Amino acid sequence: MSDKIRIATTSLAGCFGCHMSFLDIDERLLKLAALVEFDRSPITDIEHCTNCDIGLIEGGVCNSENVHVLREFRKNCKLLVAVGACSINGGLPAMRNHISVEDCLNESYIDGIGVENPQIPNDPELPLLLDKVYPIHEIVKVDYYLPGCPPSADVFWAFLTDVIEGREPNLPYELLHYD
Amino acid sequence: MNKTISIDGKTIPFKTGQTIIEAATAAGVYIPHLCHNPDYKPHGSCKLCTVKINGRNCSACTFPATEGQEILNKTPELENDRRKITQMLFVEGNHFCPSCEQSGNCQLQGLGYYLSMKDNHFPHFFANRELDASHPELLIDHNRCIFCNLCVRASQQSDGKNVFVISGRGINKRLTVNSTTGKLKDSNISVDDCAAQICPTGAILKKRTAYAVPIGQRLYDTKKIDEIALEQENKE
Ligand code: SF4
Ligand code: SF4
Ligand code: FES
Numbered sequence: 357m358s359d360k361i362r363i364a365t366t367s368l369a370g371c372f373g374c375h376m377s378f379l380d381i382d383e384r385l386l387k388l389a390a391l392v393e394f395d396r397s398p399i400t401d402i403e404h405c406t407n408c409d410i411g412l413i414e415g416g417v418c419n420s421e422n423v424h425v426l427r428e429f430r431k432n433c434k435l436l437v438a439v440g441a442c443s444i445n446g447g448l449p450a451m452r453n454h455i456s457v458e459d460c461l462n463e464s465y466i467d468g469i470g471v472e473n474p475q476i477p478n479d480p481e482l483p484l485l486l487d488k489v490y491p492i493h494e495i496v497k498v499d500y501y502l503p504g505c506p507p508s509a510d511v512f513w514a515f516l517t518d519v520i521e522g523r524e525p526n527l528p529y530e531l532l533h534y535d
Numbered sequence: 536m537n538k539t540i541s542i543d544g545k546t547i548p549f550k551t552g553q554t555i556i557e558a559a560t561a562a563g564v565y566i567p568h569l570c571h572n573p574d575y576k577p578h579g580s581c582k583l584c585t586v587k588i589n590g591r592n593c594s595a596c597t598f599p600a601t602e603g604q605e606i607l608n609k610t611p612e613l614e615n616d617r618r619k620i621t622q623m624l625f626v627e628g629n630h631f632c633p634s635c636e637q638s639g640n641c642q643l644q645g646l647g648y649y650l651s652m653k654d655n656h657f658p659h660f661f662a663n664r665e666l667d668a669s670h671p672e673l674l675i676d677h678n679r680c681i682f683c684n685l686c687v688r689a690s691q692q693s694d695g696k697n698v699f700v701i702s703g704r705g706i707n708k709r710l711t712v713n714s715t716t717g718k719l720k721d722s723n724i725s726v727d728d729c730a731a732q733i734c735p736t737g738a739i740l741k742k743r744t745a746y747a748v749p750i751g752q753r754l755y756d757t758k759k760i761d762e763i764a765l766e767q768e769n770k771e
Contacts, residue, residue: 441633444654448631448662454663494658501653505633530757532648534632535639535750 361520362469363412364405365397366434368422369449369489370415372398373506374440378412380509391520396429410519414439416446417490421483430496435519439532441505443492449487457485500525504533540604542586547757551738556595559608560768565761566608567617567646570683571596573768575692578684581624583617583646607714611734618650626657629664629678637737639753643681644736645760660706667712669720672742673731679708680738690730698724710738710768 367375374400381388394403405411411433415425430436441447452460466474492498502511511531518525540555542564549558554577556566566751570581579597586595587607595608608614624643632638664677682701687710690698702711714721723733731739750756754763 397557400547405566419544438654441631444628445625445659450659450661451629451631453659453661487759488661490657493654493656498654527653529648529759531567532653534644534647535635 360393361410362395362408363392363397363410363516364395364408364429365399365412366425366429367398367416368413368415368425368492369418369444370440370442370447372414374412374414377504377506378512381513381532382509383511384509388516390460392516405429408433409435410516411436412439413437413443413492416442416449417486417492417495419483419485423486423495426492426496435499436496437500437502437515438498439454439502440491440507441503442489444501444503446489446491447505450491453488457487461485502527507531508533512527538600538602540600540606542606542608543610548616553600554596555586555588555593555598555600555604555606560596560765563666563765563769564608566595566764567649567760568596568764569642569646569681570685572688572733575685575688578688581683582620582683583619585613585616587613588657614650617646618652619656621647621650621652622654622656622676625655626659627662628660628680631660631678635737635742637679639748639750639756641737641755642735642760643679645755645763648755649760651764659698662706664709667719668742669718670722670724670742671720672726673719673733674740674742675710675712676738676740677710678738679736681736682708682710683735685733685735686730686739689733690728691722692745693729694724696723696728696730697732698722698728 394400395408396402399421405428411429413429417426438444442449461476465471465476502515504511511527514527514531515525537633539546539548541557542559547558547564549560555567556571559566566586568584570578571584576661577596582594584595585592588604589599632644638644654702667675682703687701688697692698700711700713701708703709711718715719726741
């Protein structure tokens with residue numbers, strides 16, 4: 357195995373906006389590619405992560421599959437990072453949290469405006485919805501947080517360069533945003 | 536001879552009757568605060584202004600300055616306490632900043648930034664709070680109310696009305712509108728009232744004015760709340 361820093365990334369109940377923002381580091385990706393190796397990530401299509409240095413988690417936890425993925429990341433990543441508003445506080449998906457799952461499903465698949473062939477999907481392949489959308493720190497221990505919706509490319513860059521160069525990560529005021 | 540107190544080792548003059556936060560502000564020393572506004576009587580509820588006076592924690596917005604007080608303000612311990620209080624305020628309500636009209640101009644958020652708060656630490660309540668959009672020009676989003684009591688005080692002390700009251704206790708505490716239906720449209724608030732402008736968060740908003748300032752140019756985008764608060768409060 358090479359001695360490059362191994363990074364795994366995933367999007368749970370997220371919109372992939374944080375991943376898109378990460379890619380916005382543009383030509384700095386080349387510099388990064390020289391220093392790191394991607395493990396499980398939508399960028400690589402590797403299905404399970406093994407022995408990683410950094411795990412970047414986008415999105416909150418809304419269903420049973422999210423819980424399994426999050427636990428796999430926790431088990432295999434030395435540094436687990438909550439990336440973006442949804443992983444930190446549930447974000448916009450958590451706006452369903454004061455509505456019961458039954459009411460949510462009825463509204464989406466039975467009673468909602470324009471619903472055709474009303475039925476609640478229940479294929480065994482589909483992960484079960486949780487009662488709420490949970491911020492990831494309510495499920496596993498989280499080591500660092502990158503707030504923002506999404507965090508800007510500069511936030512990813514500042515964090516990764518700090519870690520790669522062995523410094524304690526630090527976000528300057530201009531890079532700290534909750535939106 | 537001038538009477539003085541000391542804040543973090545700095546000598547600060549005060550006049551009889553001034554609170555610690557008033558003396559500090561006049562001397563250009565920022566003490567974090569949310570429920571304090573120099574125009575209104577202190578309320579002492581948010582506890583963000585907690586300082587250590589001669590070894591004891593006290594609220595700087597209610598505590599009178601007296602000769603020779605040794606006060607600690609910007610210590611790592613107090614900043615840590617303030618961060619925890621701010622995190623509690625975030626998990627008690629529903630603060631989804633990306634969809635909030637006040638984002639960028641919100642004092643609660645600005646304080647989070649000032650205290651380098653990156654997460655909410657505590658489990659979230661995800662409380663079921665209402666939205667009152669009944670009024671033609673104003674909106675109350677109870678999800679964002681931190682019970683600072685400023686709208687209550689502004690209505691009574693500046694507008695000569697009594698539109699708001701905080702009712703209930705603990706987790707059931709709510710801002711309540713003083714009207715027969717409990718709706719804002721049936722109260723006698725007007726859009727020009729001080730009570731309609733004073734909210735430090737995005738709980739009371741003027742309709743059709745949202746997102747007017749682009750990201751990057753909003754109040755707390757580049758300038759910190761300490762600098763802005765001192766500027767605003769010393770101008771008054
Ligand atoms: S009121 Fe402030 S802290 Fe709350 S959601 Fe709006 S911007 Fe964020
Ligand atoms: S509505 Fe705003 S001003 Fe009134 S108590 Fe709530 S946070 Fe304070
Ligand atoms: S500012 Fe003093 S308690 Fe709120």
